[in-house]
Amino acid sequence: MVAAVSVLSAFCLGLILYCLRLRATVKELGLNRKLKRNETTFTDSQMMNVAHQAGVAELNEGILKNIYHILNTINVSSSVVSEKVDRMETKSLGKLMRLVKEHENDLANFFEKDERGKKVPGALLQYAEYFGNAYESLVNEIQELTSMIQKLNQIVKAQQAYANVESRLDKxxxxxxxRDAVAMESRLLDEHRIDVQFELDNEARIKAPKIKLLQVIVTLIRNGCExxxxxxxxxxxxxxxxxxxxxxKVTLQVGDARALEHAEVVNPLASPSDSTTLTRRHFSLYYCANAxxxxxxxFLIFCEAPGHGALMRLEFPNAHAE
Known part of the structure; x- marks a missing residue:
């Protein structure tokens, strides 16, 4: 099991490195905002193509990182379980039970008068404590292992649901x-110990291409975390x-809700270049805004400031109203 997980981990690491190289190549093609300041002009379609490639590479990279991180955790947990089982002291217990077996026809006399027999009840109590603690420790590790496997299944299922989705309008x-986007970014959220507070209207429907909208939501989650x-x-x-x-209309808000109280509000497509939110992440948000x-x-951004992060708000026509 450990060997199989190690192979999968190595495979995922290779895919992550490939995505990193892909994203670096995309950046070389045009993801440098200084080009705009130097009067090098991109058409809207060129900008969208570059941003779309970056968005796809970023989404795949994030999914692979999640899987790789979970596989590593599974690898560690399975190794810990294996080591704990190997270290369990069972030989001495076997000797003790053989000693008792030798005196099975005269146990009362053995426990009362033999110095070795007098120590048996205390030794059994110690073994009971020892194995009780070992059992509890192993159960905790196995529960962690089970949790990681379930999380891995969630990520894979969420990814598979959109792997072959065509770029067409769906309700x-x-x-x-x-929920799927949050599952895909669970590693990042767990890494920074960020809790997600859901307030979701399950009846809300919009008309949109699923995979493109998923890319947008994943990007917004990452921006919010950062x-x-x-x-x-x-x-x-x-x-x-x-x-x-x-x-x-249907409204989606992702990020730090405290930004609603006193943050600067900007439009990503018509924002001044000194916006802190857009300077660092212009192209990913440019892609989101165009999408x-x-x-x-x-698409509106309530910018980050000392004490709180950014919040992104999306508004769509309500599909129920059409």
Whole structure:
């Protein structure tokens, strides 16, 4: 089992490195905002193509990192279980039980008068404690192992659900898509100890290409994580994932809800270049903004500031109203 997990881990690491090289190549093709300042012009279609490639590479890289991280955890847990079983002291217990067996016809006299027999009850009590602790420790490791396998299954199932989805308009259940995106980014959220607070209207539907919208939501989750940790390093970190619906529109909010109170609000497509949110992550958010615009939606960013991260708000026409 350990060997198989190690092989899978190595395979995932290779795929991650491939995605990193792919993303680096994409950046070389144009993901440098200084080109815009130097009057090198990209057409909207070129910018979208480059950003789309970056988005796909980033999404795949994130999924593979999640899988690789979980496989490593499974590998460690299985090794710990194996080592604990190997170290369990069973030989002495076997000797003790053979000694008792030798005196099975005269146990009362053996326990009462033989110095070795007098020590047997105490020794058995010690063994009971020892094996009780060992059992508890192994159960904890196995539960951790089971949890990691379940999480791995969630990520793989979420990815498989969108692997062969064509770029066509579907009536999308937004709440379900948000849950899948969070599952795909579980490694990043766990790594930074960020809790996700869901407030999802399960009836909300929009018309959108599923895979493209999934890429957008994953990107927003990553941006939210980055800004929360950067601007509130002491924590606690709680990411809001809210889907709400009115008669004519559906709204999705992802990020730090505290940004709603006193943050600068910017439009990613018409934002000044000194926006802190956009300077570092211009192209990923540019891709998101254009993708949302193609879906006839609106995209606003409540910028990060000292003490809180950014919050991204998307608004779409309500598919129920059409």
């Amino acid at each position: 999308v259940e937004l709440a379900s898509l948000v 800004t929360m940790v950067m601007h509130n390093p002491a924590g606690p970190w709680v990411m809001s994932a809210k889907v709400s619906m009115s008669s004519d 949302i615009q193609e879906m006839h939606g609106a």
